[in-house]
Amino acid sequence: MPHTVPVHDGLFVAGSPPRLLGSRCRACTGHHFPRHRTCPYCASDQVDEVELSPTGTLWSWTAVTAAPPGYRGAVPYGFGVVELPEGLRVVTRLTESDPSRLRSGQAMELVLDPLHLDGEGRQVVVPAFAPAGGP
16 A cells, blocks of 8 residues: 555645544634635634534535546546535535435545555545445
């Protein structure tokens, strides 16, 4: 198994379970992802980095069947909106690429999904949500 590296530093922590890294505003208490230095809701600069919940609820989804420019991963792949318990809806990659296997309100859990090997032979991973309780 090759060594893994994140697709982009600062998006997640690779714990068990992995967690997205977001921010929480001290002024309005809103959560946001990805992290920001200022709150996108009230413009306060009083924000703290937080680890977001590793579970959520599926709101909408589709399958990406044509690779975007510069993309080096496999297609098709799932793409959707997952609402976290913090009330935040995250636009995210999904591990399930068959839309007929997903449903509104479905429980989802964050995983790290292999994307491709980089030039040094390391496995690049991305955060993605998978249907809870199995493949």
